[in-house]
Amino acid sequence: MFRRLIESLEVLGPLTSGEREAVESLGAVSRPFAPGAELVAEGDAPAHCRLLLEGQAFRHRTLADGRRQIMSFHTPGDMIDLEGLFLPMDHGLTALTAGEVLHLPHARLLDLMDSHPRVGRRFWTMTLKDAAIFREWILNIGRRTAYVRIAHLFCEVVVRLQRAGLVDNGRCAFPITQQHLSDATGLSAVHTNRTLQALRGEGLLSLRGGELVVLDWPGLQAAGEFDSSYLHLRESAA
Amino acid sequence: MFRRLIESLEVLGPLTSGEREAVESLGAVSRPFAPGAELVAEGDAPAHCRLLLEGQAFRHRTLADGRRQIMSFHTPGDMIDLEGLFLPMDHGLTALTAGEVLHLPHARLLDLMDSHPRVGRRFWTMTLKDAAIFREWILNIGRRTAYVRIAHLFCEVVVRLQRAGLVDNGRCAFPITQQHLSDATGLSAVHTNRTLQALRGEGLLSLRGGELVVLDWPGLQAAGEFDSSYLHLRESAA
DNA sequence: CGAACAGTTGATCAGGATCAACTCGAGTGG
DNA sequence: CCACTCGAGTTGATCCTGATCAACTGTTCG
Structure with a gap:
């Protein structure tokens, strides 16, 4: 437990x-x-x-x-x-x-x-x-475009789910609606929809039926200008 | 000390x-x-x-x-x-x-x-x-307009400076440039300038020579949709 | 006197919001 | 089993907030 x-x-x-x-x-x-x-x-x-x-x-x-x-x-x-x-x-x-x-x-x-x-x-x-x-997130919402912002969010989620052992070959359960995504990124639902289509169009990911699949991890990281160091995944201290 | x-x-x-x-x-x-x-x-x-x-x-x-x-x-x-x-x-x-x-x-x-x-x-x-x-700040940048966002920021700053005893009759030293303000709110410098003019035009505040003067505190709070509870100013606990 | 920087203004552009309609799939109830 | 509803997703059209570009002012400071 x-x-x-x-x-x-x-x-x-x-x-x-x-x-x-x-x-x-x-x-x-x-x-x-x-x-x-x-x-x-x-x-x-x-x-x-x-x-x-x-x-x-x-x-x-x-x-x-x-x-x-x-x-x-x-x-x-x-x-x-x-x-x-x-x-x-x-x-x-x-x-x-x-x-x-x-x-x-x-x-x-x-x-x-x-x-x-x-x-x-x-x-x-x-x-x-x-x-x-x-x-x-302040930086992400304040200073990045919708496309980068959403890609960045997915990067973070995937890394954290991975750390929890919940990613299998790029696939993980992540049952958010596009409304959730909008509310997390500060965008409208319509624009989130279109931006998602762009990410899909680039072959970076798929999000359907509550399942997120990363199709091109390096590409997604690049699209999200993602650098995981802020997650402090393996700090040694104290 | x-x-x-x-x-x-x-x-x-x-x-x-x-x-x-x-x-x-x-x-x-x-x-x-x-x-x-x-x-x-x-x-x-x-x-x-x-x-x-x-x-x-x-x-x-x-x-x-x-x-x-x-x-x-x-x-x-x-x-x-x-x-x-x-x-x-x-x-x-x-x-x-x-x-x-x-x-x-x-x-x-x-x-x-x-x-x-x-x-x-x-x-x-x-x-x-x-x-x-x-x-x-995530909420502020993600979900509020430029006008509300900037007003909200000033409200926060004033309350915190007040708590530190640095506000005298609505006046306090706050020597930020408009570029700083933009970088804090996720806006462009030009738009920050225009929004500031609007706030000044409403008679809510003045910001000149590194001095911030709140001219209409209730008005500024209303403009910033400001509720100070997130600052946890006088919590009792532990 | 002249940089250099902050602030201001105007003009134009674009990213993203809004409004509205429509599709699709999953329940749900008759 | 089918009609209906409801939520999520999608699309198109239009609007607008805020970005960008560029020029100009004013002040400070060396």
């Missing part, structure tokens, strides 16, 4: 057996969810953090008039509301697929991190990596 | 005298900087964190062809490269004004946080608030 979490924590280097045991003895409850389920609502002040065990989810905020902005996508192994440990949620999290989350009580988490500072740092680092991704 | 830092840490509630002393005994060196100075370069892996004691700075990344995106502005009391504690810097920090930073060695910081977990959480929370601001 804690495999995903331990793996995420150990990206920065192995934990001691004591640390691993401490993590595994967090009183945790696993909960299934359905596609479209609201995992965390805007304004919530949750009493536990959620670890995404299986499935995909996204972070978003909606304006009064209905315009929506997606701020990140999440894959298994991600803590999706760690910030809720200290701040009320200023955005929501919604399930993209069916899946499962593990609920980790705040009190237990805080105790764990107090007694195992190194583990605390790993959790902190997770939120720092999320922040790095937010910054990349 | 540590007044700013203690204040920032105590936004979430007072520290104990022991915690305060521990913070104040961090071996810290203060360094002045000039306007335009590069405080942290992209790619750096610094050995200490910087606390902005005085002056303003901004976080940014530059693409190969020269397009630049500013990701945040910073005011006194901000830790500007806390993420450097665990990750190499994937962006740079540049001074907007003259000022002063305090260098806090990583090793000492980590020791402090290990022995005083509550203080560690406060630092962590600082980075979480930064992340909340990044998310707001």
Whole structure:
């Protein structure tokens, strides 16, 4: 049950057996969810953090008039509301697929991190990596064209799904609608549709029936001006 | 010297005298900087964190062809490269004004946080608030028009400068060029110029000679669709 | 006095938004 | 089993926000 979490924590280097045991003895409850389920609502002040065990989810905020902005996508192994440990949620999290989350009580988490500072740092680092991704999105939306922007987003998603072991020969489940894509890139649905056709036309990818297939990975990276270093995939530190 | 830092840490509630002393005994060196100075370069892996004691700075990344995106502005009391504690810097920090930073060695910081977990959480929370601001910028750039976007940015800056005690009767030092403004909002310099004229024309603000004057605060907030809750100005937690 | 840079203006262009209609497939209910 | 609905995707036509290009002003500073 804690495999995903331990793996995420150990990206920065192995934990001691004591640390691993401490993590595994967090009183945790696993909960299934359905596609479209609201995992965390805007304004919530949750009493536990959620670890995404299986499935995909996204972070978003909606304006009064209905315009929506997606701020990140999440894959298994991600803590999706760690910030809720200290701040009320200023955005929501919604399930993209069916899946499962593990609920980790705040009190237990805080105790764990107090007694195992190194583990605390790993959790902190997770939120720092999320922040790095937010910054990349600011750049992506602020300074790149629709074509590059969408390609870049797909690159990121594929790399992160790959890291979670969910890409098989360029194919992965990624059941977003074009509306989701628009809301993530700050574009209109119509223009997203046309830009997607261009990407398909270049033979870079296919997206049908909830399945994303990368047909030309170098080409897609080039189209997205993608450099994965902001994902900090294998940093050593602390 | 540590007044700013203690204040920032105590936004979430007072520290104990022991915690305060521990913070104040961090071996810290203060360094002045000039306007335009590069405080942290992209790619750096610094050995200490910087606390902005005085002056303003901004976080940014530059693409190969020269397009630049500013990701945040910073005011006194901000830790500007806390993420450097665990990750190499994937962006740079540049001074907007003259000022002063305090260098806090990583090793000492980590020791402090290990022995005083509550203080560690406060630092962590600082980075979480930064992340909340990044998310707001994603929304701002992705889903708002130029006019609203720029007004929103000014609202944020004013609120943060106010919190740092740097706003006097709606007036504050904010020496950005229109190019900076464009790079922060993802707009062209020309369009930024025209949009600024519109904001001035509505009698909302004035920006001249490095001084920002808010002439109509309710009007500016309305123009920027601004709701400060994402800044988490007075959260109680942990 | 003359760079050099920030700001301003006008003219034109284009990327992407908007509006509207239509297709298609998957349910769903009669 | 078929008609209906509904959501997602697609297409065309038009509009407009904001980009681009270029020239010019004003100020500061060496």
